[in-house]
Amino acid sequence: MLQQFSYDLAHLIGATVLMAGFGMLYQRRLFAVLNTFAFQALALAAAAAWQAHVQNAPHLYATAAIALIFKAIAVPIALHWLVERLGIHRTVETALSIGWTMIVGVALVALAIMLVLPVTAKAAALTRESLSIAMSVVLLGMLMMITRRNAVTQVVGFMALENGLILAAVSAKGMPLVVEISIAFSVLVAMTVFGIFFFRIRERFDSLDLHFLETYRGDRQ
Amino acid sequence: MTAVVWQIVQIVLVLATAPLVTGWVRWVKARLNGRRGAPPWQPYRDFYRLLQKEAVVAHSASWIFRAAPYITFASVWLAACIVPTFTTNIFLAPAADLIALVALLAIGRFWTALAGMDVGTAFGGLGASREMMIASLAEPAMLMVTFSLSLVAGTTQPAQIVVFVLGGNVGIEVSLGLALAAMLMVAIAENGRIPIDNPATHLELTMVHEAMVLEYSGRHLAMIEAAQMVRLTLFMALIACLFAPWGMAMPGAGLPGILVGMAAFAAKLFILATALAWFETVIAKMRVFRYSDFLGGALLLGLLATIFLYVSEAV
C-alpha cells in the first residue's frame, strides 16, 4: 500500500512536469513561458527529491538541488534579465499556431505511449508510466524547439527536453551518474547560452530573433 | 424510502444554498479587490426584489422568450438534483448518469441561446453565437472527462463513481489528476467565469452570458439568475463528488452520517468558492480568439487522461 502510494505520487509529479510542458506550448508571452518553465523545473526538483526519498538514494537530492537552484531559480531569473535588458520582443513567435501545436503535442504523447507500451509489456507499471511520461516530456521539448522561433524559447525548449531526460534518469532505479549528467547539462547550457551567445548575438545583431540569422544560408556563391 | 426523503432534502438544499455560494464568491472577490462588498446573502434580497417587479417583454419576443427562463431553470435544477451532494442515497441517483447531466445542461444552454436570438437585438445574437462556440468546445471536453472517469470506475453514474472512489481501490491516478484539471477548465467555461466570461461585466465587447439575457427583467430575470447560481453550485458539487467524495454518507448511514456528509459538503463548497474568487481575482480575462485554445486545452487534457489510463494499470 505504501509502495503503491510512493509510485502514485511519483507519477503524479511526473504528470505535473508533463502538464507544465503543455503549459509552455500554450503560452503566448515570453515571460509566461519562463515562469512555466520555472514551475516545470520545480516539479522536476520535487520528483527527484521524492525519488531520492523512495529509492533511499541520497545523491538524487543533489540532482533535485541542481534542478531547484539552477533551473527553477537561476536560469529563469537570468533569462528574465536578458529579455528585459536586451529588449527582446515579448511575444512568442510561433511557426505553428498554438492550437495546432497542442494537438501535435497530444499526438506525440500518444506516440510515446504507443512506443513504450509494447516495450514494457512485461515490465512493472512503474517503469511503463514513468518512461512514457519522460518520453512525452522529451518530445514536447523537441516540439517547442521546432515550433518557436526565438533563441530564448529554443533554449527553454531544450531545457524542457532535458527535464524529461533527467526525469527518466531519476525514475530508473539505481541508475548511476545521474548527478554528473545533470551537472553536465547545466554546464552546457550555462556556458553556451550565457557565456557566449547572448552577449555575442547582442553584439552583432541587437536581437535574439533567430529569424535574422536565417538570412544567412551558408553558401555565398 | 429514505432515498426519497434525502432526495427531497437535496432538491431544497441546492436551491437554498446556491445564492449563498454566489454571494460568497462575490463577497470574497470584493474583499480581495479592496472593496467592502455586498454581504453574502445579498442574492436572496435580489431575488425578492426581482420577484416583486413587473416582467417587461419586448414586442418582438415570441413564446420562446417567455418559456426559456423556466425551461433553463428546470433543466439545471434537475441536473443539480441528480448529483450526489451529501449522500449517495438519493432517489434519482440510479436514473441519471454523467452523460445525461451533460445533456440536461445542454438543454438549458440551448434555450438561453434561443431566447437571446429571439428578441432580435444585436447583443442577444452576439451572446448566443459566442455561447454556442464555447459550448461546442466545452461539451466534448466534458464528455472526454466523463469517458476517462467511466473507464476508471466502470460506470457513468456519479453515485457509483463515489462508491468506487471511496472503496479505496484507486490510488492517486495520473488520469484522475488530468481529468480534474480538464474538469476545472470546463467548469470555468460553463459557468461563464473569468477568464472566459466575466459575470460582472456589461461591456459589449466582452460579455457572453450577460449579452444573451440583457432583455430579461422581473421574474424572468430571477429565473435566469437562479439557474446561473444553481449551475455554479452544481459544478462545485460535481467536482467535489467525483474527485473528493470523502465524507459523503453511504446508503445505510444514519442521521449522524448524513450530518457529517452535509458538513463535509458545506466545507467543500466553502473551499471551492473561495478558491474560485481568488482565481478570478488574480487572472485576467481572455480575448475571445483565445477561447478555442483554452477549451481545446481542456479537451486535450481530457484526451490525455483517457490515453494515460492505458499506461497505468487502471484498465
Added chain:
Amino acid sequence: MSVTAAMQAGAANPILWILAIPLGAAGFLAVLPGWRLATWLNVAVSGATFLSSLVLFQHRPEPTRLLFIDDFNVYLVALTAFVGFTTSIFSAAYISRESRAKHLSDMHLRFYHAMYQAFLFTMLLALVANNIGVMWVAIEAATLTTVLMVSLYRTREAIEAAWKYFILCSVGIGLALFGTTLVYLAAQPVMGDGADAMAWTLLITKAAGFHPDLLNLAFVFLLVGYGTKVGLAPLHAWLPDAHAEGPTPISAVLSGLLLNVALYALLRFKMLISTNPETLAPGPLMIMMGLSSLFLSGFMLYRRGDIKRLFAYSSIEHMGVITFAFGLGGAVANFAGLMHMTMHSLTKSAIFFAVGIITQNAGTKRIADIRGLTASHPVLGWGFVIAVLAIAGLPPMGVFMSEFLVVTSAFSKQPLLALPLVVGLLLAFGALVSRLQGMAFGPPPPPNRRAHGGGNWLGTMMATVPLWLHMSLVVIAGLWLPAPLVAWFEAVAKLLG
C-alpha cells in the same frame, strides 16, 4: 598509504596518463599568458599524449569499472592522439599567421588552446570509457568545447553556425542520453542496480538476456542521437556550418576525430544489440542512413562555393560510406569500415591543413577565387591535389582500397545495394575532381589585399609537414598494409560481428 598505492596504480595505468596529460594541459593553458609559448606547449603536450597512447599497445591494463581498453578502442585512441598531435603542429603555424593578421586576440588564443586540449581529453575519455554514462558525458563535453571553438571568430556566420551546432547536437545528445537510460533499464533486471548495469565489459557478456524490445527502442534513440553527431543525413545540418566557420584546425579535428568518436559510440551499441538474438537487426537502419547521407552529400557537393563547406559535405559522404559498411556487417565490410575510418580521418585532416593555409594565403574561402595552387605554391598545391584525389577515391590511395572493399562486399552480400553505393561514390568523385581542377591548375590570381600568409618559411613548413606525413601514410596504406595491422583489423572486424 592508500594515496601512494593509488598513485602507483595510476602511474602503472597508461589510460590515466592519456587522460591526465590533456586535462592538466587544458587547465594550465587556460591561465598561461602569451600565445607563442602556448602553441609550442600545445604541440608538446599533444605529442606526449600520442606517445603515451603508444604504450597501450605494449601494456594493456585490466578493465576497471570506468575505463577499459580493448582491440577496438586502442586503435582509435592511437589514431585520435596521432591526428591530435599533427593537428597541433598545423595549429601552431595557423595560429601564428592568424595572430599576425590580428584576427584573434590573446584572450581568445588562450581560450583556444585550453579548449583544444579539453576537446582532446573529452574524445579520449569517450573512447576509453567503460561506462556508457561516462561515455555520454564525455561526448556531451566534446560538444560543449567545440561549440565554443566554432564561435571563436565572433562573426555573424560563426555565431549562426555555433548556434545551429549547439541546438542540433544538444538535441542529438539528449536523445542519446534517453537511449542510454533505456539500455540501463534493459540491463537492470539482469545486472541489478548500480554501475554494473552500465559497464561495457559486463553488459556485452549478459546482453543476450536483456529485454529485446527495450534494446530496440534504445537503439533507435541512440542511432538518431549519436547519428546527429556523426553527421548522418537527415541530421547533418549543423556539420557544414560548424566546419566552415570555426578555425581550420578545429575543422580538421571535427572531421577527422569527433565524427569517428560519435560513430564509435554508435558501433559499441550496435555490438550490444547484435549480441541479443531477439532484437531487430540494426544493419538496415544504418545502411539506409548511410546511403541517404552519401546521396545527399554527393549532390550537395556540386553546388558548393565555399571550400571548407565543400569538404564538410565530403565528410558527410564518407561517414555515410562508413556507416553503410558497418551496417552491412560481416568480416570484409567491417574491415573496410575500420580502414575507411582511419583513411578518412588522415586524409580529411590533411585536406583541412592544406585548406587552412590556402584560405589564409588567398584571404578568401570562395572556391571561385582560388586558382592555380600548383603554380603559386607547389609543395602545398601538389599535396592538396593528392589529398583531394585520395578523398575522391582514386587509386592507389588507402581511401580507394577501403571503398573498393566496401563495394565488393556489398556486391557479394546485397547486389542491389551496391548499385546506389557506386552511383553515390561516382557522384562525389565527379564533384570533387571538377572542383579540384579549377583550384589547383590554371594561372594563379593576382595577390590579394586580404591575404595574410606567406613570408615565414618555418610556418609554411610546419603547415605542410603534417599534410605530407598524413598523405604518405595514406598512400602507403593503399599500396601495402603491414601484416600485423591487417591481422589486427581483422580481429576488430570479428569483434564487431
